[in-house]
Amino acid sequence: MDLSHMNAGVLVASLMVASVPILLAALGELVVEKSGVLNLGVEGMMIVGAVTGFIAAFHSGSAVLGFVGGAAGGAALSMIFALLTQFLMANQVATGLALTLFGQGLASLLGQSYVGQKPPLTGKLPFGPLADLPFVGPVLFGHDWVVYFSVLAVGAISWFLTRSRGGLVLRAVGENHDAAHSLGYKVRLVRVAAIGFGGAMAGLGGAYLSLVRVPQWTEGMTAGAGWIALAIVVFASWRPWRVLMGAWLFGGISVLQLNMQAAGSAIPVQYLSMSPYLITILVLVIMSSGRSRASLGAPASLGQNFHAAR
Numbered sequence: 001m002d003l004s005h006m007n008a009g010v011l012v013a014s015l016m017v018a019s020v021p022i023l024l025a026a027l028g029e030l031v032v033e034k035s036g037v038l039n040l041g042v043e044g045m046m047i048v049g050a051v052t053g054f055i056a057a058f059h060s061g062s063a064v065l066g067f068v069g070g071a072a073g074g075a076a077l078s079m080i081f082a083l084l085t086q087f088l089m090a091n092q093v094a095t096g097l098a099l100t101l102f103g104q105g106l107a108s109l110l111g112q113s114y115v116g117q118k119p120p121l122t123g124k125l126p127f128g129p130l131a132d133l134p135f136v137g138p139v140l141f142g143h144d145w146v147v148y149f150s151v152l153a154v155g156a157i158s159w160f161l162t163r164s165r166g167g168l169v170l171r172a173v174g175e176n177h178d179a180a181h182s183l184g185y186k187v188r189l190v191r192v193a194a195i196g197f198g199g200a201m202a203g204l205g206g207a208y209l210s211l212v213r214v215p216q217w218t219e220g221m222t223a224g225a226g227w228i229a230l231a232i233v234v235f236a237s238w239r240p241w242r243v244l245m246g247a248w249l250f251g252g253i254s255v256l257q258l259n260m261q262a263a264g265s266a267i268p269v270q271y272l273s274m275s276p277y278l279i280t281i282l283v284l285v286i287m288s289s290g291r292s293r294a295s296l297g298a299p300a301s302l303g304q305n306f307h308a309a310r
Contacts, residue, residue, distance in 0.1 A: 008135060009134065009135035009136070009137070009138040009139050010138055011252075011255060011256075012135075012138075012139045013138040013139050013142055013143070014251075014255045015248060015251040015252040015254070015255045016139070016143065016147055016248065016251065017143065017147060017212075017213070017251075018213070018250075018251035018252075018254045018255050019150075019247040019248050019250060019251030019252075020146055020147055020150050020205065020208050020212075020213075020247075020251075021046065021205035021206065021208050021209050021213065021222075021225050022205065022225050022228050022229045022232060022247050022250060022251075023150045023154075023205070023243065023244060023247035023248075024150055024153070024201045024202070024204050024205035024208065025042050025045075025046055025201060025202040025205040025206075025225065025226055025229035026229040026230075026232045026233050026236075026243045026246070026247060027150075027153055027154065027157055027201055027240065027243055028042075028197060028198035028199070028200065028201025028202050028205075029042055029198050029201075029202070029229055029230060029233050030157070030233050030236070030238060030240060030243055031157060031161075031170070031194050031197055031198055031201075032194050032195055032197070032198035033174070033233060033238060033298075033299060033302055034161060034170055034171055034174045034194070034238060034299055035170050035173050035174045035190055035191045035194035035195075035299075036173055036174035036175075036177055036191065036299050036300075036301035036302055036303075036304060036306075037085065037086075037092060037191050037194065037195060037302075037303075038092045038093065038096065038302055038303040039078070039081055039092070039096050039099075039195060039198060040092075040093060040096025040097055040099075040100065040230065041077070041078070041081055041095070041096040041097070041098075041099025041100045041103065041226075042100075042198075042202050042226035042227070042229050042230055043100045043103070043104070043222055043224070043225070043226025043227055044077060044099045044100035044101065044102060044103020044104055044226070045074040045077050045078055045099070045103060045198075045199050045202035045203055045206070045226070046074070046103075046202045046203065046205055046206035046209070046222045046225060046226045046229075047103050047104055047107040047206055047220070047221070047222045047226075048073045048074060048076075048077045048103045048106060048107050048110075048203065048206065049070035049071065049073045049074035049202060049203025049204060049205065049206030049207050050070065050107065050206035050207060050209050050210040050217070050221055050222065051073070051107040051110045051111040051114070051206075051210065051217060052069045052070055052072065052073025052074075052110070052203070052207075053066045053067060053069045053070025053071075053073065053203065053204075053206065053207025053210055053211055054066065054070075054111070054114060054117075054119055054207070054210040054211065054216075054217045055069065055110065055111075055114065056068065056069025056070070057069065057119040057120055057207075057211055058114065058117055058119055058120075061120050062120060063119065063120045063121065063122040063211055066119060066120070066207055066211050067146065067204060067207050067208075067211065069207070070203045070204055070206055070207025070208075070210075070211075071200040071201075071203045071204045071207070072200070072203065073203045073206075074199040074200055074201070074202045074203020074204065074206065075196050075197075075199040075200040075203060076199070077099065077102075077103055077106075077199055077203075078195050078196055078198060078199025078200075078202075079192075079195070079196065079199070080099065080102075081095055081096065081099050081195060081199075082191070082192045082195040082196065085305065086188050086191055086192055086195075086305075086306070087188070089305050089307070092303050092305070093303070100226070104220070107219070108219050111217045111219060114217045115216075115217060115218070115219075116216065117216065117217065118215070118216060119210065119211050119215050119216070122144050122145075122146070122211055122212050122215075123144065124142060124143060124144050125141075125143065125144065125145055125148070127141035127142075144212060146204075146208055146212065151244070153201075154240045154241060154243065154244045155240075157240045158239075158240040158241060161240070169185055169190060170190055170194060171299070172185065173185060173187050173190045173191065173301075174299030174300070174301055174302065175299055175300045175301060176300060176301060177301050177304070177306045178306075181306070181308060187306045187308075188306065188308075191306070202226065202229075205225070205229075206222060209221055209222060209225070224277060228250055228277065231281065232246035232247060232250065234298075237297040238297045238298060238299070239297065
């Protein structure tokens with residue numbers, strides 16, 4: 001196996017790009033779970049965001065409008081989840097699973113006539129000669145705007161959850177919705193807003209797949225990225241900066257296994273392809289073993305429906 005062709009700067013830049021979809025989806029799910037809601041429909045929202053973003057970009061000729069369309073598609077699908085769980089009191093786990101199945105079927109239907117089409121280009125930001133610097137150039141100055149947005153989103157969400165009044169209210173609702181309600185906070189409104197934000201972020205991550213990573217519409221292109229995003233939230237103990245590290249870990253494993261395949265590794269390709277998912281599960285098991293959910297940092301009311309009359 002010849003690994004001499006691998007460039008460290010290109011590898012790091014590649015893992016940053018590979019991590020963007022799951023990072024965006026995981027950040028959205030983190031906010032949702034901080035409000036006390038468990039939405040397992042991330043995969044469905046991502047695939048709908050991928051197809052709606054592609055359709056919007058294809059017809060408008062604008063990649064930016066494509067990302068807007070992807071975020072809108074994911075948010076719209078999340079509102080179905082919000083209606084069922086926050087107003088009709090449906091089980092959150094079952095509803096999330098159903099949302100994933102519905103999203104996959106809807107995306108397949110909407111995307112039938114777009115197979116093989118190409119979206120408008122999402123170009124890299126122009127940093128001039130800075131992009132040509134060895135190692136630093138491709139790592140820091142060789143990306144499109146969504147990569148930088150995803151990293152800035154980590155800092156913004158961390159600040160929101162820990163420093164802003166809205167973030168403190170969100171966390172209070174997630175820790176004890178009955179106490180938050182008794183203090184006059186609109187529990188349902190807070191949770192619906194969090195669900196919508198989570199759906200928009202998942203849709204944005206899906207749009208990045210179809211507009212940048214591939215770039216084309218392919219049925220089932222999320223390939224389990226939504227489930228990985230859910231696992232990363234737990235792996236990160238519900239902390240935004242740890243979500244970034246978890247997403248980069250997964251992205252690094254994905255890029256490394258592709259390079260190992262290209263280098264002619266003796267390990268069967270099937271094992272290399274499954275390695276990102278296997279290693280993420282192993283990390284999740286190690287992080288969770290012997291520790292209670294409370295010690296991991298999970299919101300106390302996570303997954304519990306709120307009844308105002310109770």
